[in-house]
Amino acid sequence: MLLKICLLLFSVTTIATKDAASETVGPIFIFGDSILDVGTNNYVKNCKAQVNRPYYGVDYPHSIATGRFSNGLNPADTIVALLGGYEESPPPFLALLAHSSNLTRDLLHGVNFASGGAALVKGIGKQVLGDVISLEEQIQQFATVQGNITTLLGESKGQLLIQGSMYIICVGSNDIMNYVFTHPTTLEVFIANITAIYAIHLKNLYDLGARKFGLMSIPPIGCCPIARAFSGGECAKELNDVVSAFYTPLESLLKNLSSTLEGFKYSLGNSYNMSMSVIENPPPGFKDVKTACCGNNPLAGIDDCKAQRYLCPKRDDHLFWDAFHPSEAASKLAARVLVFGEDPDFVTPINFSTLRKA
Template identity: 70%
Template structure:
């Protein structure tokens, strides 16, 4: 059995879809409030680079090989990740807003830069405050990310005034991709029944969303947990490379109460709007039908085997055409997969993959 460290950084959010669901609309052009991004390694654009005691980092080759000048930025990708590709299609961005901790280091223009959005996501983190910390040292949990956003909210309202500041925050979109690490941590502990774990996880998510709402958030673009048992690292436990059943079952089971929670919040909290991407359905659809990917099982960066489970680092195996691979490393999707994900989330119309509206509609709501 592999160690918990091997499994916990999963968050292999593949977020894929049937190509027939992509609409042909162009990116939104109307000026909107900024974008604020929360979550784990699927949307981390360099937060963990600034954490001294964190071992969950992607600031070394071959990460970023397809980024500008092949720069490893801290994204767990060969290039751009889902945070980048989503905001690009929403309009007004070339890539994700910078990490909060990077902005904090440059205090001279801190407040003004906040008006263009912030990324708080931290690889290895989860809905629970303790998730990832025993394994990776310092990571920024969702609770702590929201505390950082409270500082941002305070600075924005101080700069613009309370009324204008609140209007800006209410017109902003809040993208959240998290939960996979919590599930993988549970797989190794089983401290409660699966049913109670899912209920507790949903309750915890509700607390976080209400806290963001109290700080002015109204438009939530949410990405559910994908079939993390189909990551290359999870497949490696099977003699024939099958997906791991337990984490997939938990990811699937979490979707229904999560959707019910959002429906409840939208009916009880004035102005609460949401778009929910069903990462589980999107991912399984592409794994079953491929849609242009030549390999939907192995990692591009790592061992040159079906599983591809070794570390992604300079000197190791690197596939020659990253766009052929669904997975970049043992846990995370490739840049090509992230682009497909963004199209589905921002412009998709199939309720099997995004509901009740897509991210583009949410943006202008």
């Protein structure tokens, strides 16, 4: 497969080099879990975390269920659109391999590696979700892309493109849910372990040339509809406490990396604070910040989101689309805060737009 990719790249070197030279900044590469997945899992055999079915995508153009865990666009789409140069997220890596006629041009304009169910620790959730692409494997896929870009453009130009690119990451929710349900160790040891693993992943990306990291911290997953369903309608405190415990070590890790790794720059979005601010003080337009738009069943709790199940008539009224994930309206709101926000309680030390231009 790698040889096939290289041959395709060499066959269109002139066109691709021209495209890359016209970019004012590098492309965007996206990693993480279902919050940012735009269809990766459609191409993964034995994967149970697939949503290429109605009502998913009901508000996407032509009501296509693309594999996004959303009624329409998700945060990967809304963030890159505001950053400029994109109408929606770059395509999934596995989709590019499956439709390789556009592979070269698309590699130079960014790739989305995110996979629903992915975690910091490889293998988390496998018994429930089957096969997904872990963050470790996503970075291995990026290594293939990085190698082909430098082969295509040459070492110097290729590295400039890679270093000028932006790397958006959202992962960790699945690790925390697994911890709360299994309690394999103490909270302190768990937080230390996943922080150390996150550091390894970030350093591996850095060694491949990444320099500009836009991270989204873990949202208050204890307040998602499925968690509320098991907590009498209230937010699940234990889940949220673990999420809160991870934020400060993550921020400290990023500060340390920025001071020890030359050229390492970052923006950290505090998804917990952002989400809780909406839940506690809903802005105009959000009339329901507790229940799922799709699959909500007041009598029986949470149903799967699929055709013939409950679908709310006004999706933009809801913070949550399904049992776990934000609505398109919520994704657009979050993107505006991440990209342009100035409040350090929501994004620090700079916003995504400033990082993009750095």
